[in-house]
Amino acid sequence: MIEKIILEQKIKEIKKPWSPLQIARINNYVIRIALFDGEYHWHKHEDEDELFYVYKGKIIIQIENQQDLTLNEGEMVLIPKRVMHCPKSIEPSYVLLFEPITLKSSGTR
């Protein structure tokens, strides 16, 4: 029995920021949803691109060697592998992450 995934319900399961919750697996990829609250840390992924999509709220993605990107609801950005980046929230925000299952995005800061 295939069931739908309701983001409004999923976000209620999130108890703390920067701890993505897996909501779907697509072959060897996962979609996760996370609460962004405050600032994460600068990092990069050696082998994986990563996509951020703002479901609710407003965030900034800081990216090395370019101006910050402000993402509103309904906006996304693809961060290519090996690009240093650091997300932070303008307000507490729920963000979908689309990434290879090999990528460890759950996070201590």
Add this chain to the structure above:
Amino acid sequence: MIEKIILEQKIKEIKKPWSPLQIARINNYVIRIALFDGEYHWHKHEDEDELFYVYKGKIIIQIENQQDLTLNEGEMVLIPKRVMHCPKSIEPSYVLLFEPITLKSSGTR
């Protein structure tokens, strides 16, 4: 220079239903956005799971051997490979598709 992707702008580029527009590539995956208007056709994908996420509108995903799923905005469903399914719209709707780049979802009906 990494730029953000604004779904409100992307949907303006879509001229006809069931013709997904690629908006991001993540390693060997793509995110596409499509206008669902009317009914597609029953089909399955042999090797690939596929995810549907309703950005705007309201759709039904008909799935073999189970009841239809109605998806509202902010809701998604993962259709595993080899499961027959047939999307249709309740109203003209914009839907994000997450799928392997190998999957041909653009579509004659």
